[in-house]
Amino acid sequence: MKFADLHLHTQFSDGTFTPEELAEHGARLGFAALALTDHDSVEGCARMAAACAAADIEFIPGAELTAEYEHMELHILGYFLDTQNQKLLTEIAKFQAVRQNRIREMVVLINEQGVPLEADSVFALANCKSPGRPHVARAMVKAGLVSNLDEAFERFLKKNRPAWVPKAKVSALEGINLIHQAGGLAVMAHPGLNRTDEIIPALADAGLDGIECFHTKHSTATSGRYLEIADKFNLLVTGGSDCHGFSKGKPLIGGIKLPYEHVEKLKQAVAARHSSLVIRH
Ligand code: AMP
Ligand code: ZN
Ligand code: FE
Numbered sequence: 001m002k003f004a005d006l007h008l009h010t011q012f013s014d015g016t017f018t019p020e021e022l023a024e025h026g027a028r029l030g031f032a033a034l035a036l037t038d039h040d041s042v043e044g045c046a047r048m049a050a051a052c053a054a055a056d057i058e059f060i061p062g063a064e065l066t067a068e069y070e071h072m073e074l075h076i077l078g079y080f081l082d083t084q085n086q087k088l089l090t091e092i093a094k095f096q097a098v099r100q101n102r103i104r105e106m107v108v109l110i111n112e113q114g115v116p117l118e119a120d121s122v123f124a125l126a127n128c129k130s131p132g133r134p135h136v137a138r139a140m141v142k143a144g145l146v147s148n149l150d151e152a153f154e155r156f157l158k159k160n161r162p163a164w165v166p167k168a169k170v171s172a173l174e175g176i177n178l179i180h181q182a183g184g185l186a187v188m189a190h191p192g193l194n195r196t197d198e199i200i201p202a203l204a205d206a207g208l209d210g211i212e213c214f215h216t217k218h219s220t221a222t223s224g225r226y227l228e229i230a231d232k233f234n235l236l237v238t239g240g241s242d243c244h245g246f247s248k249g250k251p252l253i254g255g256i257k258l259p260y261e262h263v264e265k266l267k268q269a270v271a272a273r274h275s276s277l278v279i280r281h
């Protein structure tokens with residue numbers, strides 16, 4: 001049986017694997033298709049496409065956007081994105097600039113706690129345009145300012161701790177439109193983690209294409225609930241491990257094996273979208 005993992009992160013956001021390492025793991029585990037979904041970035045897609053091609057794995061270019069709807073945070077996955085799309089790249093560049101400013105703000109707040117972390121050490125460690133809290137935590141461990149990542153989050157970075165800074169979010173409807181105009185499909189990520197069930201009907205109305213029913217943090221019952229919701233609202237079904245490499249303990253790739261038939265349905269939906277666009281023009 002063929003299977004896929006449609007939720008993966010690399011060093012181009014807060015994962016620890018390079019695209020090549022990720023493709024190597026995918027090949028070792030027998031995946032037929034992989035999607036890269038770095039936070040607010042499509043930068044890793046070119047290398048991942050080449051690495052997957054070399055390993056005879058089908059590659060789907062994607063990204064994970066942080067969004068909000070009525071003050072609720074949700075993550076929206078974009079699949080089959082045109083990674084050269086100008087508007088997508090312009091908007092992503094804005095999110096990335098905001099992420100970089102947020103790192104500086106967090107470092108100032110950490111300094112105010114009497115802890116001498118330097119912003120440049122975080123940027124050097126992150127070495128990507130989409131830095132986040134995990135990079136701050138890693139830089140603190142590296143500088144010997146905390147003994148492990150958990151301590152960094154518990155003492156400074158978690159919500160309601162002294163260095164917590166909210167993350168900029170795109171409105172969910174804008175996020176969906178941004179993905180669509182870049183030729184992609186918009187999918188609600190890990191709904192079981194965000195508790196956003198009540199907004200699924202409105203987002204489905206607004207053009208949401210699918211929901212991530214299978215995720216390493218969804219129980220069997222949770223996945224079952226989202227399969228029913230997907231069926232009810234005529235949404236596509238996706239799934240992925242949300243592997244960040246070694247940044248949260250053991251790599252999660254292999255934890256979700258999405259049956260390939262769901263990839264087929266995604267591809268049919270993209271093809272139908274493109275042909276209807278051609279007819280309309
Ligand atoms: P950000 O996108 O910058 O807000 O960072 C969110 C990332 O930090 C997510 O990938 C979380 O899984 C990770 N994270 C949140 N809490 C912790 C924690 N206690 N230990 C390690 N990573 C965490
Ligand atoms: Zn992440
Ligand atoms: Fe997420």
Ligand code: FE
Nearest residue numbers: 007009064242
């Ligand atoms: Fe993710």
